[in-house]
Amino acid sequence: MHIYTGPKDGDEKAPGFLACVDAWEAKRYRCPVVIDIFLREKGALVPLDGGADWIGNYWRYDDPRIVAFVDGKKTQIKRLRVGVCDLTGLFRKAHNPAPHKMERAGGISIFSKDWRGGFVSQGSDADEILPETLLGLDWNTITKGETRSTFRVLRAISEFEAAGRFDGINGYDDAVISFGPYNWALAPARGASPSEPDSTAGAGELAPYLAYWAGRAPTDARTKLFDPFGVSMKPVWPAGNAGPKKPSWQSTRNYVGRMDWAPLDNDTSDPGKKRLGDLEWLHTTHWFWRWLALSRYVTTFRRHQWDLGRTRLRDVLAFEIDPSDRPGKPMGTRKVRLDKMFTSEVAVALLVRCHVRWSGFLSQTKFRGPSLRLALALADLPADVSKWKDAEQSRLIEAVIAACAFNGLKPTEKKKLKGKLDSLHEHRTWLASRPLSTDALYANCQALASWPRAESYRWNYPTKPPPGKYALPKAVCDPALSWKPSSFGLDVSDLPPMP
Numbered sequence: 001m002h003i004y005t006g007p008k009d010g011d012e013k014a015p016g017f018l019a020c021v022d023a024w025e026a027k028r029y030r031c032p033v034v035i036d037i038f039l040r041e042k043g044a045l046v047p048l049d050g051g052a053d054w055i056g057n058y059w060r061y062d063d064p065r066i067v068a069f070v071d072g073k074k075t076q077i078k079r080l081r082v083g084v085c086d087l088t089g090l091f092r093k094a095h096n097p098a099p100h101k102m103e104r105a106g107g108i109s110i111f112s113k114d115w116r117g118g119f120v121s122q123g124s125d126a127d128e129i130l131p132e133t134l135l136g137l138d139w140n141t142i143t144k145g146e147t148r149s150t151f152r153v154l155r156a157i158s159e160f161e162a163a164g165r166f167d168g169i170n171g172y173d174d175a176v177i178s179f180g181p182y183n184w185a186l187a188p189a190r191g192a193s194p195s196e197p198d199s200t201a202g203a204g205e206l207a208p209y210l211a212y213w214a215g216r217a218p219t220d221a222r223t224k225l226f227d228p229f230g231v232s233m234k235p236v237w238p239a240g241n242a243g244p245k246k247p248s249w250q251s252t253r254n255y256v257g258r259m260d261w262a263p264l265d266n267d268t269s270d271p272g273k274k275r276l277g278d279l280e281w282l283h284t285t286h287w288f289w290r291w292l293a294l295s296r297y298v299t300t301f302r303r304h305q306w307d308l309g310r311t312r313l314r315d316v317l318a319f320e321i322d323p324s325d326r327p328g329k330p331m332g333t334r335k336v337r338l339d340k341m342f343t344s345e346v347a348v349a350l351l352v353r354c355h356v357r358w359s360g361f362l363s364q365t366k367f368r369g370p371s372l373r374l375a376l377a378l379a380d381l382p383a384d385v386s387k388w389k390d391a392e393q394s395r396l397i398e399a400v401i402a403a404c405a406f407n408g409l410k411p412t413e414k415k416k417l418k419g420k421l422d423s424l425h426e427h428r429t430w431l432a433s434r435p436l437s438t439d440a441l442y443a444n445c446q447a448l449a450s451w452p453r454a455e456s457y458r459w460n461y462p463t464k465p466p467p468g469k470y471a472l473p474k475a476v477c478d479p480a481l482s483w484k485p486s487s488f489g490l491d492v493s494d495l496p497p498m499p
Contacts, residue, residue, distance in 0.1 A: 002019065002020045002023035002024065003020070004016055004017055004020045030057070031286075032086070032087040032088050033084065033085070033086045033087070033088060033286055033289060034057055034084070034085045035057070035058045035059070035082060035083070035084050035105070035285040035286065035289065036048075036056045036057070036058065036082075036083045036084075036085075036102060037049070037056055037058050037063075037065075037066060037080055037081070037082060037083075037108075038080070038081045038082070038083055039069075039079055039080060039081075040079045040080070040081060041079075045081055045083075048065060048066070048069060048080065049065045058285050059284060059285055059286065060284050060285060061108055061116050061117045061118060061171075061172070061283075061284070061285060062116060066080070066108070070110075074110055077107075077108050077109065077110055077116075078107070080107060080108045081104065081106075081107055082104070082105040082106055082107065082108065082118060082285065082288075083102030083103065083104060083105060084102055084103050084105045084289045085097050085101075085102050085103075086103070086289065086293070090224065090228060090293075091224065091293035091294070091296075091297040091298065092293070092296075092297045104123075105118065105120070105288065105289055105292055106118050106119050106120035106121075106169070106288075106292070107119060107120075108172070109172040110172065111172050111173040111174065112173075112174075114193040114194050114195055115172060115173055115174050115194065116172050117171035117172035117173075117177075117283045117288065118169070118171040118172065118283070118285065118288040119169060119170050119171060119172055120163075120165070120167045120168060120169050120292065121163045121165075121168060122163070122165075122467075122468045123165060123167055125471040126296075127165050127166050127167045127295070127296050128164055128165055128166075128470065128471055128472065129154075129155055129158050129162075129164050129165060129166060129181060130471065130472060131151060131476065133166065133302060134151070134302060134303065134305065134306050135147070135151065135303070135306055136299075136303060139473060139475055139476055140475070144491065145489050146489035146490055146491040146492075147491040148489075149345060149487070149488050149489040149490075149491075150310055150313065150489065150490055150491040151476070152345065152476065152477075152481060153313070153345055153348055153349045153352070153481070153488065154181055154306075154309045154310070154313070155181075155472065155476070156349050156448055156451040156452070156481060157181065157182065157349055157352060157353050157356065157448070158181035158182070159451075159456075159470075160353065160444045160447070160448070161180075161181060161182050161183035161356060162179060162180060162181055162182075162183050164470055164472070166179075166295040166296065166302050166305070167179070167292055167295040167296050168183075169288070169291055169292055169295065170183065171283040171288045171291070172283075174188065174189035174190065174191060174192065174201075175187065175188050175189070175204065176189065176201065176204075176279050176280075176282055176283050177206070177282055177283045177287070177288070177291060178204075178206065179206075179291060179295060180206070180209060180305055180308075180309075181305055181309045182205070182309065182312060182356045183356065184204065184205040184206040184208075184209050185204040185205055185206060186204045186206040186207065186259065186279070186282060187201035187202060187203070187204045187258065187259075187273075187274065187279050188201060188202045188204055189201040189202070189276060189279075190202060192276060193276075194276050194280055196276070197275060197276055197277030197280075198275060198276075198277065199275070199276045200274045200275060200276070201274055201276060201279055202256075202274075203246075203256035203257055203258050203271070203272075203274075204256060204257070204258070205254055205255060205256055207233045207234070207256070207257035207258050207259050207272070208233075208237060208243060208244060208255035208256060208257045208308075209304075209305070209308050210225070210233050210259070211233035211235065211236050211237035211244070211257060212237045212243070212304060212307070212308055212496070213300065213301060213304045214226070214233065214236070214237070215236070215237045215238045215239040215240075215241070216239050216300070216304050216307070217300035217301075217304065220298055220300045220301065224294060224298055224301075225290070225294065226262065229290060230261055230262055231259050231260065231261060231262055232259070232260045232261070232262035233257055233258075233259060233260070233272075234257055234258050234259075234260050234271055234272040235257055237496075240496070240497075241496065241497070242496055242497040242498060242499045243255040243311070243496060243499060244257060245499040249499055251360075251362065251363035252359040252360065252362070252363065253312075253315040253316050253318075253319055253355065253359065253362060254312070254315075254355075254359045257272065258271055258272025258273055258274060259272055259273055259282065260272040260273055261273070261278075307494070307495060307496070310490065310491060310492065310495055311495055311496060312352060312355070312356075313348065313352055313490055314490060314492060314495060314498070315498065316338065316351060316352055316355050316362070317337065317338045317339035317342065317348070317351075317490065318337055318338070318339065318498065319337070319338050319362050320335035320336060320337050320338070321335060321336065321338070321362075321372060321373075321376075322334050322335050322336070322383075323336055323341065323376060323381060323382075323383050323385055324376075324383050325373050325376060326373055326376065326377045326421060327364070327365065327366060327367035327371060327373045327374050327377060327421065328365070328366060328367045328421065329421075331365070334383060336385050338351065339490075340385050340386075341385050341388070341396065342396070342488075343393065343485045343486045343487070343488060344393050344397070344482055344483050344484055344485055344486070344487045344488055345481040345482045345483075345487050345488045346397050346448065346449050346451075346481045346482065346483050347393060347396055347397050347400070347483075347488070348488045349448045349451070349481060350397060350400045350401065350445050350448055350449065351372075351400065353441075353444060353445060353448055354370060354372075354400065354403075354404065354441070354445070357441050358370075367418050367421065369406060369407055370403045370404045370406050370407060370441065371403065374403040374406065374424075375396070375399045375400045375402070375403040376399070377399075377421065377424045377425070378398075378399035378402045378403055378424050378425055378427070378428040378431070379392075379395045379396045379398075379399035379425065379428070380395075380424070380425035380428075381395060381396065388485065389485065390483075390484065390485060392485075393483060393484070393485045394483055395428070397449060397483060398428055398429065398432045399425075399428055399432075400445065401431075401432040401442065401445045401446060401449060402427070402428045402429075402431035402432040403431075404439065404441045404442040404444075404445045405431040405432065405434045405439065405442045406431070407439045407441070407442070408434060408439035408442055448481070449481075449483075450480065451477075451480060451481045452472075452477040452480060452481075456469060456470055457469055457470045457472060457474070457477065458470065458471060459473065459474040459477075
């Protein structure tokens with residue numbers, strides 16, 4: 001046996017390393033994780049490049065064989081499916097090596113000419129975000145109202161961010177890789193191109209989750225991710241500590257960080273990998289499988305998403321603003337916590353959905369897109385929030401939806417509204433009833449306001465439901481998310497301290 005036992009530091013001169021490589025080449029060994037690409041053909045899956053007794057062995061989603069098959073046609077790429085054979089036993093029992101026994105690992109999508117990669121949007125019930133899979137509890141055994149309300153809101157948001165799934169992973173766009181109930185991004189590239197490897201990406205929200213998980217479940221984090229694949233998180237998040245906040249945390253209310261190689265880069269002043277030339281490794285076919293396997297098979301990796309999902313709710317609702325604040329005008333001094341204003345399940349779901357889409361939603365002061373101040377202007381509610389009742393909560397909900405319609409307006413319509421800052425509330429109902437095709441965030445908020453959409457769940461079908469419908473029980477969805485004031489309760493048990 002030729003097994004390398006030295007340090008995982010990338011040094012090819014390490015004792016024994018080259019001897020192992022030579023032995024592997026001589027004996028024609030291959031990586032114990034093999035990825036193949038299949039073509040969906042008349043209801044069956046056939047290898048894109050392979051045969052009955054051998055497989056294609058793909059390492060990248062821009063493999064020339066894939067590029068040649070797609071030939072610039074997005075309809076072609078929709079026919080491709082990914083399979084994986086993992087013989088390591090790291091995440092689950094080793095796969096059967098037969099090609100037709102490979103585990104399904106999603107499809108491939110093209111975001112732009114420079115960005116493509118894997119994704120998963122459907123799968124088994126075991127990977128859906130359910131009370132059993134997220135909390136480890138049957139819904140009927142949950143008696144705490146705050147836990148039920150918090151789960152419902154988190155689950156509703158997750159349907160738009162991660163298809164309601166732990167393995168709802170996006171590896172094809174300029175976030176490099178993203179998943180989790182709020183679709184935490186590893187490194188938002190903001191339009192930077194992988195064709196320019198020295199381009200840089202921003203810090204993302206996925207690394208803080210991985211750091212938090214490592215603090216709460218150190219053995220799993222070390223044995224399932226850090227040690228096998230030689231990575232670390234910067235900054236760390238020790239158990240019991242407040243999250244690593246950036247200077248703008250008070251206004252953005254999100255945590256960001258970066259992944260790094262380990263132990264090559266142990267300089268504490270180095271913030272982690274930001275070059276696209278480095279980050280591109282983290283959404284190759286094999287890295288996509290690692291993220292997918294963590295999400296499917298590591299219980300602690302799932303359960304602690306409940307913690308950071310609730311942490312975001314808590315941190316956003318603790319944000320303070322003067323209810324009379326408006327876009328483009330001086331900030332008021334009579335600040336009120338958002339949990340005194342957004343008190344219904346629907347209002348909280350909309351607020352956090354907007355924050356997930358853009359953390360600047362809370363603090364944006366200019367009139368140039370959806371923002372909390374724009375929503376307050378559209379609502380035009382009394383400054384004394386203690387007097388808000390059912391009607392005021394409904395107006396606030398409608399105003400958030402209306403604010404999210406702004407990006408879908410024509411330039412002339414935007415300009416017209418900007419000239420009517422003091423009478424924006426007169427346009428609230430018109431904005432909140434715009435066609436759903438105008439903007440994705442607006443459409444999401446419209447759907448959240450009437451969650452659940454019965455046609456998305458199996459319980460809506462008396463006989464055999466169509467494929468891809470959610471397994472979430474009707475008891476979780478009934479009644480619908482409430483518009484009633486004080487209907488939302490937040491479960492804050494065992495959360496990390498606020499910064």
